[in-house]
Amino acid sequence: EPDRVCDGCGGTGLRRTGRLCGKCERGVIKGLGSWRVQVPRGIASGQVLLAAGRGHPGSGRGARSGDLRITVDVEPVYTTEGLDRVVRVPAEESVLAHGGLLEVQPPVGEAVRIRIKPQTRPGQRIRLRGKAEAGRDLLVELQSIPDAPIPVDVVRI
Incomplete structure (x- = not known):
């Protein structure tokens, strides 16, 4: 009220x-x-x-x-470049080096899983066609972050 x-x-x-x-x-x-x-x-x-x-x-x-x-x-999560939307997504160094899957939340709709190819460089962009507002493309820019440390009790010597 x-x-x-x-x-x-x-x-x-x-x-x-x-x-x-x-x-x-x-x-x-x-x-x-x-x-x-x-x-x-x-x-x-x-x-x-x-x-x-x-x-x-x-x-x-x-x-x-x-x-x-x-x-x-x-919110500074998404920026605009021309007609495209850009999101910077952190990716562990091992995922960039060896490949893997990352989950990305577009500005509209459900989260999307993207496949990262081995030997991907930090700053490289992946285009997701039609995944931004009004059918725009979403550019996913990969940002390198250090791998999470493995807990000591998991490491076998």
């Missing part, structure tokens, strides 16, 4: 006697709400979206609610 004007004081925060409203003390009853907001494609961090009439209730009887301003913070 979103914030709403207090029905005890009509949004003024004061009773007719001039004292603070005991129900709200400021004219507004706090609430929580959630709304779907259309985020335009290609929006950048720091840009502001406006949800008209979704802000704080207006003060006084019949006053219009304010606008809710939403500052966008784009």
